[in-house]
Amino acid sequence: MFKLLLIEDDTTLFHEIKDRLSQWSYDVYGITDFNKVMEQFTDIRPDLVIIDIQLPKFDGFHWCRMIRSHSNVPIIFLSSRDHPTDIVMSMQLGADDFIQKPFHFDVLIAKVQATLRRVYNYNTDKVELKTWCGATIDYEKNTVTHPNGTIVLTKNEVFILKLLIEKKNRIVTREELINSLWDDKRFISDNTLTVNVNRLRKRLDELGLGVFIETKVGQGYMATEEANNYA
Incomplete structure (x- = not known):
């Protein structure tokens, strides 16, 4: 079972996303203290991270930088902002994908599945x-x-x-x-x-x-x- 960390402060949206992803047998974790995001990331050791841009304390770009300084875990951004620079910034920081709110849950699930498949199952023809x-x-x-x-x-x-x-x-x-x-x-x-x-x-x-x-x-x-x- 893949472990997903959802860094989202909107409680209602968090539970909606968690419920949908849980139906696909993903183990979804959330952040309980936005002062200790990296501590919880380290404890959970997720296989994929989904981050909202607008968050308490520090924005999602900050946490993406912090995660990338320690890990190459795949990252998908969520954002209600529609400025192209947000997409560019996300990718420049090393995100794997970007989803704009509001989104259809089928799109989110498709992107999560594609990212996990690509990251953990892609074929290198045994040439390392x-x-x-x-x-x-x-x-x-x-x-x-x-x-x-x-x-x-x-x-x-x-x-x-x-x-x-x-x-x-x-x-x-x-x-x-x-x-x-x-x-x-x-x-x-x-x-x-x-x-x-x-x-x-x-x-x-x-x-x-x-x-x-x-x-x-x-x-x-x-x-x-x-x-x-x-x-």
Whole structure:
């Protein structure tokens, strides 16, 4: 049974979401003290976190940063705000998905199921290590190790990188990436993929590898082993 942590201060909504997700055999936990979110996160050790943006004490962005400093657990944001910068900020902080309130519970359940399936069940064809541009990518540990250092990627980031490297020097279309990452593209904005790829590049830039992920305008993205200016 997967354990889900729902960081939501609206008691009514919390219980509605908990009831719906419990019907799918998920074990849903809530926050009892918003001064001790990280303590409860550590105690629960959830398999997925759902965070509202507007919360007491600190907002959801703060808690996303805190969680990401300790864990690569998948994170889905909830928000009643409709400003595009909220989606961009969420993805830049390492969130896996974003759901705008009000939402249909079928959409929430579909996104939770897709995220859990992708994070915990995706097939790496039993290839745990891959070399690329002088770096070693560990698909099991989600790390990229290079003479310039080691970075830890989120599940979304390593999944995108894996798809691109598998088709190195060939264009992977935006549609293919979206379908592989989120199952049902009806629930995903095109900007969500852009933010995820940009975040991956930013992380790879720490090792000097961001230039090896090229944008093919109007088509998709391509991993190469010859540096080009992608900006």
